[in-house]
Amino acid sequence: MTSGFLSALGGRIAERWLAALALPGLLFLSAVTTAVVLGQEHWSDVDRLRAWLDTLAHSPASRSAGTVVLVAAGVLAGAAVTGAAAQSLGTGVELLWCAQAHGPVLRYLADRRSRRWRAADASFRTALVTAGRARIEGTDHADRLADIAERRCADRDRIASAPPRHPFWTGDRLAAPAQRLWRAHRLDLAAAWPHLWLLAADGTRAELQAARLRLTAAARLCAWGVGYLVLALWWWPAGLAGVVAVASGVRRGRAAADAFAELTEALADLHVRDVATALGVECAGVDDRVLGERLTRLLRKERREA
Structure with missing residues (x-):
């Protein structure tokens, strides 16, 4: 039972490692390799990439099992390190x-959000008062003004659901x-x-x-x-x-x-x-x-x- 539990636990850990670190890391390393081979000048030259892969596959080192194992281990290690980074x-x-x-940049961003929120809140309150006055007076466009007030409230809440304090x-x-x-x-x-x-x-x-x-x-x-x-x-x-x-x-x-x-x-x-x-x-x-x-x-x- 213990052996089965440890095997299942190891399988889950390996699965999470592959999903969180190895696979995204391998994808990124593939993109890095493509960038190095093609560069900006030949960014869409698939033939150039294919030729590089063919050269790599026909090199003498590719016929050595030890070299292939070492390269595969290095790629997996690089993917894991990239994922950890x-x-x-x-x-x-x-x-x-x-x-x-904290700091001038974050304070500026927080103050900017606060100013936007206060402006949106003032707009919402003005629209709310206008809609309430129109409903009391029984005007025909009371429902339209209520919809405007709801939109102003949604605009304010998109900035923050409470007065902003964070950047x-x-x-x-x-x-x-x-x-x-x-x-x-x-x-x-x-x-x-x-x-x-x-x-x-x-x-x-x-x-x-x-x-x-x-x-x-x-x-x-x-x-x-x-x-x-x-x-x-x-x-x-x-x-x-x-x-x-x-x-x-x-x-x-x-x-x-x-x-x-x-x-x-x-x-x-x-x-x-x-x-x-x-x-x-x-x-x-x-x-x-x-x-x-x-x-x-x-x-x-x-x-x-x-």
Whole structure:
């Protein structure tokens, strides 16, 4: 039984290694080889690439089994190293998405997003007031003005669902649940999160972990895209793959961050009273805001004593 379990575990590890590192790395090394052989001048010369492959195949070294094994091992090692580099760069991309507004560049980006959000919020509020006035007066175009107000609200939410504080959309989206819970219930999500996680069902944890992994995978895809964009300096078609990879990674990252934030806020809404019960805090007939303040004081005190 143990041998079977270890074999299955090894198979899963190998499968994940191939999917996450080796295969993308092999694809990138193939693109690098193509770029070196063709270059910008002969970017579409398939015959030139075929001739290079034929020369390589007919070389004396290709007839040696030892040489072939060593080359194959070197290619796999290179693919793994390339994949590990992309994984590290993906971690950097993820950190950048969630970065605070430190430094002149990040502060400029955060201030720019804040100005755009305030302008969109003012436009939405103006449209909302206009639509409300038209509905009270019973004018014929009240419904049209209400639709305009809804579009203005959607425009504002595309920038951020709450007043922006981060340079990028992803950071604000991930921080939004904590801001909303604090404003609505005076609950410190950072202090309550370990308790909420322990009380969550296995299915809920799996959904949260899956969303988190999708965010990491999206950042890694952006990292691969950056690599292809750099490779475009030697072979411009690689830039097309880089643009597609970066755009797809950003889109997937936004979707994953949105899902993770929604699940986080839903978990807090559903289980905050369970946390209070587990900690012995009276919650029957208590207003959510009062309960949140009690839990925040209790949890922060526990953290300080630790």
